[in-house]
Amino acid sequence: MAVDELEELYRRHLHAGRLDQLRTDGLDVIVGRREGAKFEDLRTGRWLWNCHSNGGTFNFGHRHPAIIRAVVAAFETADIGNHHLPSPWRAAAAAALAATTDGNLQGVVFSSSGTEANELAIKLARFHTGRRGIIVANGCYHGTGLKSMAATVGLARRLGFDDGDFTSVDWNDANALSAKLDSSIGLVMLEAIPATSGFPMPSAGYLAGVAEACKRNGTLLLIDEVQTGLGRTGTTWSYSQDGITPDMLVTGKGLSGGIYPIAATLLSDALFETWSSSPRCHVSTFGGAEPGCAAALATLDLVNDPELGPHVAELAGRFASAFTDAPFEFRQRGLVMAISTDDPNGHWSTWRRLTARGVFTMPASFDRRTVQFKPPLILSSDDADAIALAVREALG
């Protein structure tokens, strides 16, 4: 299909305003063929390094052969299955996911998006604690369901979906959060490192301070690792580097390697008991669809590869040393990275300069100085060096 025709159909049937906005912002790339760490821009025919990875969806690159093989094999015998009944696919995928948490989060509820996984978590927290109040942090993004959008406070206020159950505090301020905790607060939900705010890094002790305060107050702690999980920070979950274990963990995006949608909410034993004994407050026809479970199993095999952590550390070190004297702020935990400049509106121009050099990133919506910089974890050392060089050529 020609680009003009595609745009006409998009404009007519999908979202005319979005197309105009992309044009205005200069984000005029259309994804064509894709393989490994790169995709083709249909407009220009150029192949770009995918250093956005769709927020971590393509942690293992595009169309990873092991994940494709697993899903194709699953289709020999499976379809989405029946979500009312036990399924060997769901059971195996749940056990594999639970095994990534050192025995701490053994309950698993599958869904088909990060939004849905957060919605379930919010409902379950209310059932479990009997409290309605939720504390969230400014600049964290949790999705676009009614409650998950309310948890994304800036967006909710702007669009009129704010909700009296939510109180927001600044991210990275454990004292401010602690001061808001009282007997009405059942849940604190935070991103491990807020993606949409351009990955500001947590100060030492921040999440540990929050976890301790939650515990004292009988409040549940949910960590949203939709963007940071599954090996990207060098450990399977970012939270383990902060020395905490949450009561609930949300994962999505990269869980299927970008091949078939699946997300999950992982639960502590206490929450799992509530989940298992409460009315069915969440039912999802597509949640844990069997091909998605096959994709998740194959992805978790890649995540569990003992070589992955050292590989991520090696790549991360290459970027860190390439950018030590760069004229921009470089934020980093493993391959969760961002590039921030002094220009208060600079993310579009940074994005354009990087794209012109073949490096596709993504402007951070909640921090207009910053672009998210998340290459796939499967880069070779030479790939990382080539990308780092292109970034320096683009930005100095």
Ligand SMILES: Cc1ncc(COP(=O)(O)O)c(C=O)c1O
């Ligand atoms: C941290 C975080 N949580 C939740 C979500 C929502 O996930 P989904 O788009 O799959 O609903 C996103 C999506 O970008 C996210 O980045």
